[in-house]
Amino acid sequence: xxxxxxxxxxxxxxxxxxxxxxxxxxxxxxxxxxxxxxxxxxxxxxxxxxxxxxxxxxxxxxxxxxxxxxxxxxxxxxxxxxxxxxxxxxxxxxxxxxxxxxxxxxxxxxxxxxxxxxxxxxxxxxxxxxxxxxxxxxxxxxxxxxxxxxxxxxxxxxxxxxxxxxxxxxxxxxxxxxxxxxxxxxxxxxxxxxxxxxxxxxxxxxxxxxxxxxxxxxxxxxxxxxxxxxxxxxxxxxxxxxxxxxxxxxxxxxxxxxxxxxxxxxxxxxxxxxxxxxxxxxxxxxxxxxxxxxxxxxxxxxxxxxxxxxxxxxxxxxxxxxxxxxxxxxx
Amino acid sequence: xxxxxxxxxxxxxxxxxxxxxxxxxxxxxxxxxxxxxxxxxxxxxxxxxxxxxxxxxxxxxxxxxxxxxxxxxxxxxxxxxxxxxxxxxxxxxxxxxxxxxxxxxxxxxxxxxxxxxxxxxxxxxxxxxxxxxxxxxxxxxxxxxxxxxxxxxxxxxxxxxxxxxxxxxxxxxxxxxxxxxxxxxxxxxxxxxxxxxxxxxxxxxxxxxxxxxxxxxxxxxxxxxxxxxxxxxxxxxxxxxxxxxxxxxxxxxxxxxxxxxxxxxxxxxxxxxxxxxxxxxxxxxxxxxxxxxxxxxxxxxxxxxxxxxxxxxxxxxxxxxxxxxxxxxxxxxxxxxxxxxxxxxxxxxxxxxx
Numbered sequence: 254x255x256x257x258x259x260x261x262x263x264x265x266x267x268x269x270x271x272x273x274x275x276x277x278x279x280x281x282x283x284x285x286x287x288x289x290x291x292x293x294x295x296x297x298x299x300x301x302x303x304x305x306x307x308x309x310x311x312x313x314x315x316x317x318x319x320x321x322x323x324x325x326x327x328x329x330x331x332x333x334x335x336x337x338x339x340x341x342x343x344x345x346x347x348x349x350x351x352x353x354x355x356x357x358x359x360x361x362x363x364x365x366x367x368x369x370x371x372x373x374x375x376x377x378x379x380x381x382x383x384x385x386x387x388x389x390x391x392x393x394x395x396x397x398x399x400x401x402x403x404x405x406x407x408x409x410x411x412x413x414x415x416x417x418x419x420x421x422x423x424x425x426x427x428x429x430x431x432x433x434x435x436x437x438x439x440x441x442x443x444x445x446x447x448x449x450x451x452x453x454x455x456x457x458x459x460x461x462x463x464x465x466x467x468x469x470x471x472x473x474x475x476x477x478x479x480x481x482x483x484x485x486x487x488x489x490x491x492x493x494x495x496x497x498x499x500x501x502x503x504x505x506x507x508x509x510x511x512x513x514x515x516x517x518x519x520x521x522x523x524x525x526x527x528x529x530x531x532x533x534x535x536x537x538x539x540x541x542x543x544x545x546x547x548x549x550x551x552x553x554x555x556x557x558x559x560x561x562x563x564x565x566x567x568x569x570x571x572x573x574x575x576x577x578x579x580x581x582x583x584x
Numbered sequence: 585x586x587x588x589x590x591x592x593x594x595x596x597x598x599x600x601x602x603x604x605x606x607x608x609x610x611x612x613x614x615x616x617x618x619x620x621x622x623x624x625x626x627x628x629x630x631x632x633x634x635x636x637x638x639x640x641x642x643x644x645x646x647x648x649x650x651x652x653x654x655x656x657x658x659x660x661x662x663x664x665x666x667x668x669x670x671x672x673x674x675x676x677x678x679x680x681x682x683x684x685x686x687x688x689x690x691x692x693x694x695x696x697x698x699x700x701x702x703x704x705x706x707x708x709x710x711x712x713x714x715x716x717x718x719x720x721x722x723x724x725x726x727x728x729x730x731x732x733x734x735x736x737x738x739x740x741x742x743x744x745x746x747x748x749x750x751x752x753x754x755x756x757x758x759x760x761x762x763x764x765x766x767x768x769x770x771x772x773x774x775x776x777x778x779x780x781x782x783x784x785x786x787x788x789x790x791x792x793x794x795x796x797x798x799x800x801x802x803x804x805x806x807x808x809x810x811x812x813x814x815x816x817x818x819x820x821x822x823x824x825x826x827x828x829x830x831x832x833x834x835x836x837x838x839x840x841x842x843x844x845x846x847x848x849x850x851x852x853x854x855x856x857x858x859x860x861x862x863x864x865x866x867x868x869x870x871x872x873x874x875x876x877x878x879x880x881x882x883x884x885x886x887x888x889x890x891x892x893x894x895x896x897x898x899x900x901x902x903x904x905x906x907x908x909x910x911x912x913x914x915x916x917x918x919x920x921x922x923x924x925x926x927x928x929x930x931x932x933x934x935x936x937x938x
């Protein structure tokens with residue numbers, strides 16, 4: 254791993270609504286190394302998709318974004334409009350969820366993929382067409398489909414077109430936001446396999462966002478788990494999934510049981526309570542009202558930081574080995 | 585390679601509650617108006633093509649498969665919402681009547697829970713009105729022990745885990761979280777004292793941390809009230825967590841059925857194995873993945889309907905075993921692979937595992 258493609262430093266995003274500011278991301282630090290795949294997981298409303306949109310400044314007007322987003326060393330938040338346009342798609346690209354709705358139904362897919370290449374002046378029209386043919390082949394579509402319209406493709410094929418589009422300008426970072434959520438099980442497996450192969454062959458750096466921890470552990474080197482706008486655990490994917498340190502990660506992992514694991518047979522386990530309202534985040538550890546391992550008198554008062562939990566892993570919980578001693582903790 | 589079959593614990597199944605036999609449901613093919621005038625027609629889609637299945641008292645049965653395999657259509661037929669083109673449905677041993685009026689008691693006994701709780705609840709009704717609606721439709725004004733409507737609603741809510749019920753009755757759906765909304769859907773089913781709950785992807789729209797609670801609730805209802813539960817799902821992990829038996833559907837047919845431990849740990853049909861192979865897990869990279877999209881129910885292949893995608897046929901193993909001609913030419917039904925498990929595969933005949 255040489256160098257860092259993306260660094261988030263104390264990223265804070267607050268949406269403006271009629272009812273006041275809604276803090277969706279509340280101080281996130283994250284590094285993506287060259288060729289690394291980081292999985293970002295959490296429930297709806299935890300801020301994971303907000304981070305994806307913030308990296309390319311795609312958030313709605315009026316949203317305040319603070320902190321630093323260093324893409325190849327340059328702060329995205331300080332870029333001029335023309336610099337930003339150059340970086341979008343060529344520096345970092347996004348594969349959105351729901352490919353069906355992201356493609357223009359009245360334009361041929363080849364033209365839609367070529368658009369990004371032409372906008373960035375990377376080629377003339379004839380060269381772009383050759384490049385699009387190569388891209389289609391790379392994502393497992395026959396190049397003769399270049400003149401098809403989106404409705405002539407199946408859901409999985411459309412998602413492949415979206416992937417080709419994201420790769421069109423050789424970006425140094427690809428953000429995949431729930432890329433397989435709307436797809437059928439078998440097609441999901443095909444798309445995941447393709448993404449893994451492309452990542453391996455092209456040495457892509459990726460942020461992979463989904464709520465499905467079992468998908469993430471299959472594709473990622475490292476996992477970062479979010480809750481209420483903060484990262485509450487990060488570490489090597491396998492370790493975080495199989496030996497979670499944070500009680501929330503444990504509950505999330507239990508929602509995706511491995512078949513054959515008798516611990517889950519006829520024993521569905523879930524958390525009481527509901528994901529927190531971002532406008533009304535609980536005091537102290539935001540997870541304490543739902544936490545099965547809560548220590549009364551401690552967890553509602555202190556805001557845990559990402560303390561060392563294991564080799565290369567960190568968790569924001571008073572129970573981890575690296576946490577300082579707090580008054581009131583049982584011995 | 586002859587392996588002895590895994591025997592597994594025999595299941596303690598109660599008496600059958602619903603039995604379907606040789607169920608067939610076709611959806612009419614449609615062409616444009618002008619093409620229709622020209623005498624052209626489109627082939628019918630055989631959504632369900634000869635399904636037999638029994639749901640026992642107090643059983644949790646998972647019906648699994650890809651989208652378009654006919655699992656939801658089968659469930660809708662069991663609820664009496666689609667009249668089958670052929671085949672029969674028996675409820676407690678009696679064939680289902682055809683008239684809407686005579687179907688009423690059955691419709692009360694079979695309740696449903698859908699995927700999206702927000703879409704299932706009327707946003708302008710209070711929780712009380714939503715839960716009481718079924719009682720009013722079925723003209724139930726008092727319970728078997730003289731309970732009032734208020735008491736029946738309160739009991740249904742607390743059975744669904746909404747306690748204390750009086751805290752929720754005056755609220756509207758938008759004031760509740762996703763998990764609570766799904767509990768309200770379950771409460772309105774429970775108000776009618778059902779024998780069967782058909783749950784179509786009951787947790788796939790819920791947040792991961794909330795899913796377990798809803799599944800635990802369904803299991804509790806089965807244990808406490810002996811309700812039979814049919815869960816329609818694409819998620820085999822979910823089946824592993826809650827189901828007593830699993831039935832796997834492919835292109836309108838059940839291709840394998842049996843106790844969960846056997847079907848999911850020792851599959852006998854290559855399609856079941858393929859579905860299990862794509863359940864994401866750590867490190868799995870070089871597993872074979874079936875090519876292509878879910879198949880088209882207007883063009884069902886000859887022979888075993890799975891043969892065009894079957895890895896056993898594609899790898900040449902079927903040829904080696906001398907069953908390839910049968911795979912491509914001979915349509916077969918479910919073969920017994922144990923005392924309670926069945927698979928529709930020619931491999932079973934030659935005692936081979938996929």
